[in-house]
Amino acid sequence: MAESMKNYHDSLKEALEDSFLRKTLDTFAVQYKVNRANIFADMNATELINEIADHKDKAMLKLDELYQQFVEQASKKGLHIHRASTAQEANDIICNIAKENNVKKIIKSKSMTAEETHVNHALEANGFEVVETDLGEWIIQLRHEGPTHMVMPAIHLSRYQVADTFSEATKQDQDSDIGKLVKVARYELRAHFADADMGISGANFAIADSGTIGICTNEGNGRLTTTLPRVHVAICGIDKIVPNIEDALRIIQVLPRNATAQAITTYVSWISGSSNCEINSDKRKIFHLVFLDNGRTSLLKDPKCGQALRCVRCGACANVCPVYRLVGGHKMGYVYIGAIGLILTYFFHGHDRAKNLIQNCINCHACKDICAAGIDLPGIIQEIRARLVEEEGSPISSTLLAKVMTNRKLFHTLLKFGKFAQKPMTSGKFVRHLPTIFAGDQSFRSLPAIASESFRDRFAKLNASAQGTPKVGIFAGCAQDFVYPEQLESAVKILQAKGAGVAFPYEQSCCGLPLQMMGEREAAKKTAKANVDAFSNSNVDYIVTLCASCASHMKDHYTELTGDDPSYKDKTAKYLSKLIDFSSLAKNVLKVTEDDFINRGAKVAYHSPCHLCRGLGVTKEPRELIGLAGEYVPTAEEDVCCGFGGTYTMKFPEISSTVLALKLKNVEEGSKDGIKPELLVTDCPGCIMQLRGGEHKHGDKVKVQHISEFLGHNLKSK
Amino acid sequence: MPGNPGTIDASAVELFKAKAKLATIVIAEVKDLAAAIDYAIEVTEKSELGKLMPTKAGTIPPSDPNRKKTLTAPSISDADYAVLAQKGEAKGFTMIRSGLRQYLAGIDVGFTVADIGIAETATSACENDSEDYRLASMISETHVLALAKSKIVKTSYDAVSYLKEAFGREHNYTSFISGPSRTADIERVLTLGVHGPLYMHIALMEE
């Protein structure tokens, strides 16, 4: 059943008001990053992740062959192998195994694949008793809830809630001391281990060349589940097949480090064939393996989204997600959670279930940056949005926007008209009264007014010289062209001071990111081509943009968006090779030095825009630039999203505003040694809209500037 | 088998010890298996009498208030077990060699010998197809494991030939153990001994 968007918003609100959840996930988000950095300290994580991605891709290409090899090897060793094409089929197979073996009680160790098929429901409906033995899973089973994290399923619960749950389960008052609660589980579950007839486990790996499965656990319940009962059923997705032990060991290098910042899980069990089991007459375990397809084979053939099958279920994409941090797993996934949860819900659990969830991504790239398998998670999320638009048609608002934005003249005329329409509502640089469609929801930060004169109208009056080296073409982007032209003007001032020539091709338009985010693929293609055309005759050495989001969108998507027309191949490649962000241009090409600026000693904090630090990998330059013209004050979580995300802030204001509040708190608190910044500098106009608007509501404690404004303001006049 | 018999990679051993500390493993350095057996006796003697699981499960024997400490070592050779048993009984321990399923209410100390060690993660690896062997390292409150220094390799990739040989057998259950059983499932607070041992000791043997 499809949940309405309104219900989804209501449930988000509920999650945002859960103060325990908020506190826990906040602490976790901060600690996780520190711990992860430490555990990877003497390793090259990027290289390992690239290797995993590469090997996974290769394995997926010959999956049929590997599957056959696994079956051949494992059958020789007494393993019964089943293949289920749907969740229902898998559950039927497992219920039948239980029936055939006269099973009464079943114990389970943690398996996301078993969650995916909801096997517990099926087994219970058939009269079997099922007991989860992973501590977190047992807690949520007793509470009749689903997991809220793929690795720590009960992360949303406090010790008091667990104590209540255990008191009820044991009919005895339980202390809320965590050590004692763990003991309760040890005692209670040991009894279940002792008299269970069948154990169900997942598998992290199915090794083709030896027919071995590998299971990683910390608690040891996996080892007991596969040892004590007379029957063992393992369930795993066909995507868990790897060619050999080397592949499994490589994944183990990253999986536990990414999941819980551990070098390795306490236990890894490698099971080849049926192991010793004293209570069976032949002293051998009855051992079945159910391979689940459930949409994986078709996902495999999906050129854009197939890489989702690389996922090793480390859960890290949730750990770093600013949305997950606020609302937790029940609202950020269905069975699978976090970025991969949004994606797999669409492929495994139906488009209706995914429809609202898939919209709840700010596109901050934090997940992509950390993924153990190097999956382009935000890219796939956007692709799914596009497919949903194609399947179901666009909402009226988005069709309208797509129509307007692909017609540059109309779009620009409307923007100019907007500045008259807003007149009675503006006060200085902000919109005073919001048009009613925004009222309420958007009131957490002031919205900027459209500039009285756009950059494209001002450019001619600047008398900027096109002569000079290098020759730099300006890609303005809508926000700076129409809302913040002064940021571009400041950049022109610096360019000219350093002897560069400046050009501004007028035919350029919106970069198309808002269209991409809404899934309006055709419109995004048109704007991409218009921009490539606009610059193709301009003869510039660089195309600079002061908007990190425009730059990263163009870099990531223009090749594909213009790819359906072969005549764009070279043009687009050339365009992208010239593309550069302002900070890199200033620092590495114009080579500005402290001699170019008057350093007034201003204390300056920095917000690292998602699309600059992760999208383009630029982190050093802006901080160095700040140091040339002021004093850089490091603050906490500089690279965490500000919550803007373009259209996201309009769709999910309740989350956008909370992410913003966290950001401003970190900035206002200042550095570790107590230095409070007076300025907050960043290099993306979207972030500025969000941060400046938020600070305006906050009493303007810290002034927000684009790095070009900050540098321009302190530039020595020659 | 990785590592040349008898040769010790000193840097791997040092790395193993450092990583073991991070994984809350207690390290003892001993001369040989006989000394490791003495160490297991010593650990049992010093350990507190483990609390039996007060459970309703059928296969668990009712707890006995006057019970003696239990020590199990199902996987060592008959000769070695004879030595261990003699020393254990002299200390008044109940010695268990097989049928560990009957002792799910808990055993105080389980003693096993690992095949190889992987330094970078303080992992001990062993082929333990026998269920008693597996249970000794799971249902004991304290797990004492003996590992020859000469069997310690640096990375898991150095253990590939060992693993391939093991996985090639008709039946095989190979375990990596890298510390006591742990969980952080309640409020992310690290807690030891959820299903398996609460404590883990490794006796590193010179020979």
Ligand code: SF4
């Ligand atoms: S891009 Fe950012 S907001 Fe979107 S799923 Fe990834 S981490 Fe979450």
Ligand code: SF4
């Ligand atoms: S998508 Fe990547 S980060 Fe997320 S769980 Fe899978 S492997 Fe881990």
